[in-house]
Every structure is written in C-alpha cells, then in structure tokens.
Amino acid sequence: MxxxxxxxxxxxxxxxxxxxxxxxxxxxxxxxxxxxxxxxxxxxxxxxxxxxxxxxxxxxxxxxxxxxxxxxxxxxxxxxxxxxxxxxxxxxxxxxxxxxxxxxxxxxxxxxxxxxxxxxxxxxxxxxxxxxxxxxxxxxxxxxxxxxxxxxxxxxxxxxxxxxxxIRDLDAYRIAWELIDFDRYSYWGGKRAVVVQFSRGCPHPCTYCGQRGFWTQWRHRNPEVFAAELAWLHRKYGIEVFNFADENPTSSKKMWKRFLEAIISENVEITLVGSTRADDIVRDRDHLHLYKKAGVERFLMGMEHTDEKVLAKIRKGATPSTDREAIRLMRQHGMLSLATWVVGFEEERDSDYWRVLRLLLSYDPDQIQSLYVTPHRWTPLFGDIRHRRVIQLDQRKWDYKHQVLATRHVPPWRVFLWVKAIEFIVQSRPRALWRLWSMRDPKLRHAHKWYYAMGRRVWIHEVLGFLFRDKRIKNGPSVAEYWGANHESEEAxxxxxxxxxxxxxxxxxxxxxxx
Missing domain, CATH: 3.40.50.280 (Cobalamin-binding domain)
Incomplete structure (x- = not known):
C-alpha cells in the first residue's frame, strides 16, 4: 500500500x-x-x-x-x-x-x-x-x-x-531513520541531532500529566541495545546531540545506570539532553559522574511549583529541598539544570508571584522555563478544575506556552507581566550572567549561550504575540463546557x-x- x-x-x-x-x-x-x-x-x-x-x-x-x-x-x-x-x-x-x-x-x-x-x-x-x-x-x-x-x-x-x-518489548520495532535527511535536523545550537526514547510512561501519579494514562506502564528498552543504536547513529550519520523524548528515563536506577555504562563503553563523544525528576538526581548522587562521562549536558527537571501544599495537591511527590539539592548536584558534576515552573494550578495573587520569584532565585537554576496549566480532559486535574473559566478559545494556543485559564485575582495582562518579569530577572541576575561567561567547559558554554540566544528570541516573540496576535475573552466557558463533561482518564x-x-x-x- x-x-x-x-x-x-x-x-x-x-x-x-x-x-x-x-x-x-x-x-x-x-x-x-x-x-x-x-x-x-x-x-x-x-x-x-x-x-x-x-x-x-x-x-x-x-x-x-x-x-x-x-x-x-x-x-x-x-x-x-x-x-x-x-x-x-x-x-x-x-x-x-x-x-x-x-x-x-x-x-x-x-x-x-x-x-x-x-x-x-x-x-x-x-x-x-x-x-x-x-x-x-x-x-x-x-x-x-x-x-x-x-x-x-x-x-x-x-x-x-x-x-x-x-508493547512489552520496545526493541521489537525499528525506527525508519532512512526517511529523513539528517543534514536538516539540528539542536543545541546547530549540532546534528535526533530524538530518541529509552522508556515510555512514568510511574508517578501527577494529576496534570497524561503519561500514565496514555502509556499505561513504565517500560524501557534494553540498555545495551539502546546504547549501541545511539553509537551507530553517531558513527554512521554524525549525530552529536540526542534529545530524550522520555518523560522520566531514569525511573529505574539499575537500568539507567546500565545504559550509562553501556554508552560509556561505546567510547563516543555525544551530548545527551532530556527530562527527569529532581529526586532521581538526588538518588543517583553516588554515580552522577557517570551521567557526565556518558555525555549528559542538561536535564530538564519539572519542579512545577514552589509551594509544598500545591505540590501535594497535584501529587507531584517532590519537595523544594530536593529540588534545590538536585540543582546543586548537577552543577557540582558539570551539568546544566533547566527548572520548569507552572502558572495557574491555583487562583494566584500578586503576592504568590512575588514568592515564586524569591524561591526561584534561591533555587539558583542555570535555566528556567515557565509554563501555563493546560487542563486536558484525560487527566485527573480536569476533574479538580473543571469549574475554572477558559480565556483562550483557540485550541492552537493550548500548547502550555499561552495562558488558557482565568485567574480571578490577577488579570491576564498582569499574569503575563509577572511571568515575563520572573523569566527576565532569574535569567539575567548577576550570578547567572557571571556563570555564563566564566564556564570553563567549552561544550557547556556553547550550550548555555545558545539557550540564552534562543530564549531571548522566544521571549520577544511571546511578548509581541501577547500584545498584537493573541485574543483572549473575559467571560469564557468553564473547562468542562469547553472540552465536554466527560472525564476521560482511562488507560489507552x-x-x-x-x-x-x-x-x-x-x-x-x-x-x-x-x-
């Protein structure tokens, strides 16, 4: 066919x-x-x-x-x-x-x-x-x-x-790499790159995430076979950067360590970037040197919120103290930390944004990324906030980078101002800029400068979009009315x-x- x-x-x-x-x-x-x-x-x-x-x-x-x-x-x-x-x-x-x-x-x-x-x-x-x-x-x-x-x-x-x-055996189906022109794909500042996946799913029950429902169960590839594939892509096609699509590749300490050891034994100079949990970084403190030796340059850590009550409510299973320690350990071992925080779990007030700014400064991450709560019908969060009002009716803007829910105490323009101000202050604080320019590791310095350059372009793009392109409404439907009343959280x-x-x-x- x-x-x-x-x-x-x-x-x-x-x-x-x-x-x-x-x-x-x-x-x-x-x-x-x-x-x-x-x-x-x-x-x-x-x-x-x-x-x-x-x-x-x-x-x-x-x-x-x-x-x-x-x-x-x-x-x-x-x-x-x-x-x-x-x-x-x-x-x-x-x-x-x-x-x-x-x-x-x-x-x-x-x-x-x-x-x-x-x-x-x-x-x-x-x-x-x-x-x-x-x-x-x-x-x-x-x-x-x-x-x-x-x-x-x-x-x-x-x-x-x-x-x-x-699929129990994730190695049973191959990826059609032959369909793409590798010269066209890059990341990390123009380096030839692809997306790979060591595992599927996530064992954690965070209410805002659909990973558990869609993938049903956390599974992983054979660590040695996966490492061999990455080494083959590097040697045959010159791939320098491997971006992990996994929600949580480090879920199994034993299997992740096996992968790190396997890719180290392949003796290839590559860059690994992806997402993980702060508690996994703290858990692996004794072998974080293997992360660095294998090529890990940055992990995005979903810290989501700085308030312990909110973290407990969304069942994140994390604490601010663990988040801080993970950032410290990654820096100690020569890796970059990207901390994400999410706006809109609660009906925030101006004082909440001020508190977030102070706490993010105390976390001292290398990079930050702000996201907006985006309630999908198949997540448990949908049932908790189905009464909240929708201010963004354009489904194309439901991409976590646009505010879609109203906040009763703070109008959208002020929410946006807070978010952009927090990003600017945290990324341009003197300590962060000094760290950027004084990095001795040339690979990390290149990656960090690229992220700042990309972030500046995205920041300006989002400001212009908010002012001139995005359309929001004042009295929108509830989340349940927008998506329909069904709460579809069954496993796929x-x-x-x-x-x-x-x-x-x-x-x-x-x-x-x-x-």
Whole structure:
C-alpha cells in the first residue's frame, strides 16, 4: 500500500521559532514496521518553513498515496491544523483514506469522528503494532473491526475497539531513520541531532500529566541495545546531540545506570539532553559522574511549583529541598539544570508571584522555563478544575506556552507581566550572567549561550504575540463546557496479551448522540 506520513506544522508554540528542528520520532517509529511489511512509505515534515497548508496538500496530491497518516507530538494544539490538512486533502483526493493518531485523538475519538468527516480511522495509544495491522488489512481489503486500538465509523455509528496490548518489548520495532535527511535536523545550537526514547510512561501519579494514562506502564528498552543504536547513529550519520523524548528515563536506577555504562563503553563523544525528576538526581548522587562521562549536558527537571501544599495537591511527590539539592548536584558534576515552573494550578495573587520569584532565585537554576496549566480532559486535574473559566478559545494556543485559564485575582495582562518579569530577572541576575561567561567547559558554554540566544528570541516573540496576535475573552466557558463533561482518564493500552476483538467487542456510539 502506498502511504504518506505527514508531520503537520505547529502554528503556535514559541519554541518553534529558532532555526533548529528535531525529527518526529513518533512518526518514524510508525514508519519502520510499515516499511518492513513492504509498504511504500514516504514522509513529509511540514515543520520546515513551516510549510503552508496549500503546499502540503499539493505534496499529498502529487504523492499519489492511498493512505495519509497524520500525527503530532503536540497533538492537542496541532489538531486544528491536522484537521484542515485532512479536509483539504480529501477535497482534492476524494478517495484518500486519512488515518489519525496521537494523544488528542486517542481520548477525543468520539468528538472527532462525530464532528470531523475528514478523518476516517483513529489510532488510539501506541501506534507501531496497531498501524501495522491496520495498513496490512487495508492493503488486502480485509475488515478492520477485529483490530484493537482503533476508532472508526460503521453503519451510522462511531465504533471504538478494545485497547491494543501495550508493547512489552520496545526493541521489537525499528525506527525508519532512512526517511529523513539528517543534514536538516539540528539542536543545541546547530549540532546534528535526533530524538530518541529509552522508556515510555512514568510511574508517578501527577494529576496534570497524561503519561500514565496514555502509556499505561513504565517500560524501557534494553540498555545495551539502546546504547549501541545511539553509537551507530553517531558513527554512521554524525549525530552529536540526542534529545530524550522520555518523560522520566531514569525511573529505574539499575537500568539507567546500565545504559550509562553501556554508552560509556561505546567510547563516543555525544551530548545527551532530556527530562527527569529532581529526586532521581538526588538518588543517583553516588554515580552522577557517570551521567557526565556518558555525555549528559542538561536535564530538564519539572519542579512545577514552589509551594509544598500545591505540590501535594497535584501529587507531584517532590519537595523544594530536593529540588534545590538536585540543582546543586548537577552543577557540582558539570551539568546544566533547566527548572520548569507552572502558572495557574491555583487562583494566584500578586503576592504568590512575588514568592515564586524569591524561591526561584534561591533555587539558583542555570535555566528556567515557565509554563501555563493546560487542563486536558484525560487527566485527573480536569476533574479538580473543571469549574475554572477558559480565556483562550483557540485550541492552537493550548500548547502550555499561552495562558488558557482565568485567574480571578490577577488579570491576564498582569499574569503575563509577572511571568515575563520572573523569566527576565532569574535569567539575567548577576550570578547567572557571571556563570555564563566564566564556564570553563567549552561544550557547556556553547550550550548555555545558545539557550540564552534562543530564549531571548522566544521571549520577544511571546511578548509581541501577547500584545498584537493573541485574543483572549473575559467571560469564557468553564473547562468542562469547553472540552465536554466527560472525564476521560482511562488507560489507552491494555496490560494483557489477549487476542484481537470481534466486532461484538467494539464500543458503539450513535453519530447523533452526546459523547
């Protein structure tokens, strides 16, 4: 079967403005098994440019593909763009089959199939095995009702089959690296880069995060096989920077240490960047030298908030003292710390922002990143704040970088002013600037200067966007009214290895019923 996989352009997020781009690992992971099954697979990355939708549709038409596969890592905010691409592609190619996957379609399948006729089949949860089974069936003109993990329309109804069993062996499916031009992808200041994934899921129950629901269970790749793949990418394609897509790659102390030792034994000079938890850094204090020797230059640590009551409420399972210690330990071992903090968990007052500023200064991170609470229907947080008012109706702005919820005590303009002021003060404090210019490690100095340069561009972009492009409303709907009343927190994957379902196992929904 002739398949075209398209990575839609992300039209809102500010971090897309630098010249660096990273390849979409999720889509390449879907492509590998399809190629191995002898399907003709092409790939279009519309993030470059970004490519206008008219050019994307023209490329789809010229490809002559039988099936169009769409998906995006930022699937909620990218959904309007994905929908427009699918709709216009259907107009010029009436017989085209559109398959859509990602976190947003996994949980909003009812709404999408009822309201968006441009999508034919939705893939729910992990896509490697589901897409393989689906495209094989379609290519042979076989029925698809027995395939787990999909949603589609059948006889006037929207149908969702039972979840696909989660992939136990993450090394069983290969990534289609051959589909990309490595010269086009870079990170960390122009260095050739790719995205990789050591593990899937997260064992922690943070209420604002959908990782536990989507991935069901934390799993990891074989540490030695994974290290060998990174070394191969470095030697064959000159990859210098590996950006981990994992939410929490260090969850298993034993497995993460095995990976560090394996990549050290490969004797390659590479850079590793990603996300982890502060308590994992503190836990590994005795072998943090292995992090550095393996090539770790920076870890983003989601500290989310500086108030212990809020941390307990969102079930973060962290403390400010642990966060401070993690930053200190990373600096001691020659690594950079990027601390994220989130605005909007509570109905903050001006005094709360002042307190956040003081505490962030006391944390003394190398870099900070501010985000806004963005409540998704499939997270436990949705149930806690479903009454809060929405001020941003443009779904493309639900990218964690735009304020979407009203704060009763502080108007949006003052929230934005506080956030930008805190970023400016923390990043330009004398101690931070002195550290920037006095770094002895040339690799760290290069990385740190690049982050400052990128941050300055994003900061200016967001200020101009707030003043001239973004539109907010005063009396918006509640979160429940905006997304619909359902709180969809079910797991996307099954832990079992049970057989494929019959059509009688499928969950039907009348097209004219409420979701």
């Amino acid at each position: 002739k398949v075209l996989i398209v990575n839609p352009p992300h039209t809102a997020i500010g971090s897309r403005i630098p010249d660096d781009h990273l390849p979409p690992l999720g889509l390449l992971s879907i492509a590998g098994p399809l190629i191995d099954d002898d399907h003709e697979v092409d790939f279009l990355d519309a993030e470059f440019g970004p490519l206008p939708i008219s050019d994307i549709v023209s490329a789809i038409e010229k490809s002559g593909c039988e099936a169009l596969l769409l998906g995006h890592s930022g699937s909620t905010s990218a959904h309007p763009t994905s929908s427009e691409i699918a709709r216009r592609a259907k107009e010029c190619c009436p017989g085209l089959l559109v398959i859509y996957g990602g976190v947003f379609p996994t949980y909003h399948w009812r709404d999408i199939l009822r309201e968006a006729p441009e999508f034919d089949i939705l893939v729910r949860g992990e896509g490697e095995e589901t897409c393989r089974q689906l495209v094989n069936a379609l290519g042979r003109n076989q029925p698809i009702a027995g395939i787990r993990g999909i949603a589609f329309r059948a006889e006037g109804k929207v149908v969702s089959t039972p979840p696909q069993p989660m 994957l099954s832990r079992s290895r049970s057989a494929a379902p019959s059509i009688s196992d499928a969950e039907p929904l009348q097209l004219n019923s409420a979701s």
